Structure formats: C-alpha cells, structure tokens
Amino acid sequence: MKNLILIFISTVLVNNLVLTYFLGICPFLGVSGKLETAFGMGMAVTFVMTLATSISWLIYHFLLERFGLLFLEYVIFILVIASLVQIVEMFIRKFSPSLYQSLGIYLPLITTNCAILGAALFMVTRNYDFLESVVFGFSGGIGFSLVLLIMAGIREEVNYADIPYAFRGAALTLIIAGLLALVFMGFSGLISS
C-alpha cells in the first residue's frame, strides 16, 4: 500500500511526466488556452493512460516476454494506445455526445500523445507489477491534468496583462512552461529513497 502511495505522489509531483521528463509537450502547449478544454483533455488522457498501461502490462508479460519478442514493445504499445483511443472515442460518442462535442479534435490527438507511450515504457523499465502499473498510469494522467490546468489558469490570467510585444504569444507560453518546470523541480527532495 505504501508503495502505491509513493508511486502516486512521485508520479504526480516529483517525477511529473510533462515537467520532469518533458513528455506530452504538444497538448501541454496546444490545449492549455482555456480551463474548460484543458479539464476535458486531462480527464480523457487520464482515462486512456490508465487503460493503456494496464493492457500494455498484460500484453508485455503474457505475450512478449513468453515468446521472447521484447523488441516489439514499441510497436505493440502504439497499437494498444491507438486502438484504445478509438474505443474510447466510440464509447464517448455513444454515451455522452456533449463531452464528445467539447473534446472535438483533441480526442484522436491522444493517440500521438507521447506521455502515454512514455508511461507504458517507464512501466516496463521500472519493473512494476500489475497493480503498480495501474496506479502509475492513473497518477501519470492526474499529473498531466494538474499541470495542464495550472498552465491554462495562468494563461487565462496572462491574457489580460500588458506584455511587451516581443514576448507575446508562443514566447511567453514557453517561458511560463519553463518556470513551471523549475517550480516542479522544487518537489525533487520530497521523497527520499
């Protein structure tokens, strides 16, 4: 149990996928314009990441390891993630048309979110067991949503500030992202192993 809590805190704050490993930067910069869409995207990523890590774990251990085909992990993981996103999309479209409308193009974009592939690969290199993988995937998604929401909140406020011409738009967004990453480095001493 203590192990799982440690994984959760470590993945959400200390080793945040976005701000420490710099994975999933594209949606982090692209979808963080508005709080509302950021929240929807965060939830969708959390859902897909949790499922992706757990199913990848099953396939990795029961198929690839058994037949000695570990070099196939990248291809198989991408296959799993892409299919999952498709399934999630179909489910959301059927059962919650309003959520489907608000997520729009971001839903299929999750396929190419490297934070999810990253989470699946980390799960392998860190030798997590099944339960640990599920918690890891979930907390990775929560960490992603947290950072996305913080970023969206800051950007919504910054819109009203009087910014020098050279810093407007992408430049300031990147500076904010860098400062956020610095802030999250402050968590690095939180868990001593």
Place this chain on the structure above:
Amino acid sequence: MKEVQASLLVLGLTGFSFSLLLAFLSKKLKVKEDARIEKILSILPGLNCGACGVSGCRVFAQAVVKEGKIFSGCLPAGEGMNKEIAKALGIETSVVKRKSVAVCRCGADDKEKKVSCLYQGPKTCKAADLIGGAIDCLYGCFGFGDCEAVCPPGAITVAKGKVYVDIEKCIGCGKCLPACPSNLFELLPLAENLDTYYYIACNNREKGVNVKKVCSRGCIACGICTKGENSPFYLKDNLAFIEYKKIVENEPLEEAKNKCPTKCIMKFTVHSS
C-alpha cells in the same frame, strides 16, 4: 528465422484481434444520425444562443426531429425560417414569442459618471474589472462593450459609455447576463397585456450621499416612487426595484418616472412581440 515468424505471428494476431474488437464495437456502438438534423441545422442561423431553451442549435435540431414539432421555436430565426424548418419536416409551425427582453441596469453616460483615475488597460470590461473597474461607481457600466460583442442578434450598442438595447432586435436569450462583470443585465419578463415597460437604470447599492458623489444619475433611494397606493416599487439595499407581478396599469409607473429626482427610471415600448 524463427524470431521473424514469431514476431509476425504475435503482431499479426494482436493487430487482428484489436481490429476485430474495433469492428465489432463500431457496429455495436453505431450512432444513428438522422439526415434531417443536418438539413435543419443548415436552415438555422447557427448562433448557438440558447434562447429556445436547449444548449445550442444542434441539440435544438435533434429535439425538433425527435419531438416532431417545433416545441418552443427558434427566436433569432424569425417566422419565415421557422416555417422553412417546419416545411422540411412536413409539420405545422407554432407561433413563436419571446418571453423576456434584456435591460441594462445602468443608464448613465460618460458625462454623468464620474471618473477620477484614467484606466488605460485592455479595452474590455472583464480586464477593467480585475483592477476594480474603470469608473468611480463600483456598480456601474464601464462602457467597453463586452455585452455588445456577445449579443447574438446585435441588439446591444454602447455609445458614449452608455448601453443601448434595441428592444425590437433583442431575443431575450440572456447571453449578456454573464458577459457583464458588474451583473448589470436583467431579463425583464414580457406580459400579455402591456406594451410599455419600466425599469430602474441603476445598480448602486450605496447610500444616497455616496451615490451622488460618483454619479448624477444614480438611484439615491429617496423612496418617492414607492409613495402612493398600488405602487409596484419597493426599496431594498438602498435601491428601488419594481415588482412586475404587481403591475396592473402603467399610470403609477409613469407618474413615478416623472417624479424621480435623478431620472433613473427608464421606459421602453414594445411594438411587436
């Protein structure tokens, strides 16, 4: 060679099973879209104003197809367009009536509102509200026209710091209500038997002395309008309000409007409903 065979087999089988699953689910979870929805959607003005009572034109079109009748009607579309929708479905149209119109509870223009610090930030009311407003009155209109920008039929105009609502154009959708950081807009219910309506164009909840300091057109809560029998006016938080349910005839209101010392009771007339 064995490895190639094994990897081909594993990858092929996994891919095949996933594609089978996807094919099965896509059949099972297929969402049927009625072709008429798209057709109605192309007729609708596409403002997504929500005046019909549902969230957006697509939902409205779906409901129209599902219910088989135009249950509350699209207001900005007008009668002609509603008839067209009905024709597309092959049904009768019902009469469309708006239930309310929006009024702005600040009737002071640039000359009447006092300004002691010049606000030079971005010209939106939301931005000005972040630093406490652009005028001395803490309750009044800043006049940057956030409401003008959101109004779907373009009924709101801001001129010389004052908001004008074109009552004939207003569809009563209420989009201006959340757009105003000072919450100045109010939906005024339209009654069957009246064509002239009154409202109090002030939102300042300070005492009369303090209102006078910041605006020459503010309600000072003198209570003159509440005098007299059958007066629908009442005072609350140093501000006059009208109890619209109490209105039977317009004479006491007209009288109160003429007596009001700061002239902050306004009226408008609805020609067509």
